[in-house]
Amino acid sequence: MRLTQFFLPTIKEEPADAVVASHKLMIRSGMIRQLTSGVYSYLPFGLRVFKKVEKVIREEMNTIGGQEFYLPALSPNELWSQTGRLEDYGDTIFRIKNRELVLAPTHEEVFSTIAKSNLISYKDLPQIWYQIQTKFRNEARPRSGVLRGRQFTMKDAYSFDSTWEALDESYNKHAQAYRNIFTRCGLNFYVVTAFSGAMGGSDSEEFMVESDAGEDNIVVTDNNSYCSNIEVAVSYIDKIERKNSNLEPEEFHTPDIKTIEQLAKFVGTENDWLRLAKSRLFVNGDSYVLTLVCGDDEVSETKLQNVFGQGIRPGHPEELMAISGADAGSIGPLKISNPKISVIADLRLEDADELISGANKNDYHFKNIDLKRDVPSIRYYDIRTVKGGELTTDKKDTIRITKAIEVGHIFKLGTKYSEALGSTFLDEQGNSHPIIMGSYGIGVERIAAAHIEQNHDKFGIIWNGEIAPFQVQLICANTNIESVVSFSEQVYNELNEKGIEVLYDDRKEISAGFKFKDADLIGTPIHVILGEKNLKNGNVEIKIRKSGERHIISKDDLMNKLQELLNN
RNA sequence: CGGAGCGUAGCGUAGCCCGGUAUCGCGCCAGUUUUGGGAACUGGAGGCCGCAGGUUCGAAUCCUGCCGUUCCGACCA
Incomplete structure (x- = not known):
């Protein structure tokens, strides 16, 4: 991609409305623009990142046998009344004014409806169904850019099983897929025990990225022996000693x-x-x-x-x-x-x-x-909130409390929705049972935001893992010198031929310094800098964004060196 | 939903108390010179000062209402 043909409106100054690093950098790097509170337009650069996140998610979901759907965002009120959630959600659900429709905040109901009429025998089970789709929630207070928006992209998956053991299996598959997804997206994360009563299920775990920008508090130990959302965390604590003084009140x-x-x-x-x-x-x-x-x-x-x-x-x-x-x-x-x-x-x-x-x-x-x-x-x-510094219940480790961003959540739902909607199957004896469900969510934009929270410096974003929007940024440092330009063009073509995702800063009349700043801001992992001085000696420069280290190498070794760096 | 702040050019802002021609920087346009860490100079374009009403000879400025937005809290299957 040539920068002269790529809409990348970078901003030098910090946006006044942004507070957290990821929000500031998403705006400064030209990923997103706000339309109204909690609602963002995705610009080409941002969309490229989100699509990469989605690609990783799709691959891992397909690996565990997930089948991709695409369900409507519009959904009839009546369906939500059947599970009681029209009322439960209250103001959080967007309601259409001139039709009896809502904008769906999640899709248990719609998927269950499809299951009801199509999964009728134990032979039809198990199933894992998912989609990557826009969700709408009328958040009372959107904040921190795309970390809490009123419209956002969610990968939501649902498993349908005939036994509780099979549900465990589906759940564990998702737990592994989620670990793979977040690792491939370059995140450091914790898997914490979470509150599940809200969805009407049993087991539940959240995937948490440690960050000050997060809204959740999680309890962890240094060796990860215990990880829990603080909402349900337990610790070892002595009881109050009974004095038996028998004094009257x-x-x-x-x-x-x-x-x-x-x-x-x-x-x-x-x-x-x-x-x-x-x-x-x-x-x-x-x-x-x-x-x-x-x-x-x-x-x-x-x-x-x-x-x-x-x-x-x-x-x-x-x-x-x-x-x-x-x-x-x-x-x-x-x-x-x-x-x-x-x-x-x-x-x-x-x-x-x-x-x-x-x-x-x-x-x-x-x-x-x-x-x-x-x-x-x-x-x-047990109704007390644990405190940092306390021991785990086995007294082996000390707990620490830290803030985190929830990027994923997996639930053993059970039969709440299938019972409410009459989604049943017939077993081998011809007896009818509600289908046993699980539900599994990932916030697509949150992955990108959490990644930026964990991977940035004062100069900008530092992409790592598979979600970097480009692998290499090619910088022509001297656009006024014909030999440098023609060599840059040559390298650009070669990179394209090799299938390396390259952003070529071919802008004329822009100083080298300006290009370096932009490259650092948008965080491409590897910068290839072509300048007159090095080229005169037959050399080119490679800069690693993360470490800042620079390699001056012979131009003949460039492709080999890049392949080596990209394979790491 | 409770509390606080902000709204002035594409972006970031000064002015507001104490009413009187709307400030500066970035960006943008033209030209000249530049070209390895956000170039310099010269010239230029760009504003219903969030909206509506009020006070006043006169309102960005004072008053009232509304809207938008941000932050803290509440809430967040």
């Missing part, structure tokens, strides 16, 4: 004490918050859940969802008084007047005593609370 005045920190200071235990049981009130349909955790712990709302289902939510500050008789800061497990409130506590507090917590009366707390004696109906669950 005692209400005491705590004027203007709203936070655990203030309470610790007030009762003189600044350095030990363990026995300050922190209460939070959650609304779960028409009933309420009061949660207790140690003063320096936080409740994991995802873990609560695992116990109580997805409907549970934190009580709004203005409704707390009506429910419990006190505002946040004074709510507690004793003297609860509202029968709709049930009390649960983190496992760490199991049977603990001498606790301090709110008295359900503003500005009062109780001390000497013995959960075993005073709250007999209490139930214990």
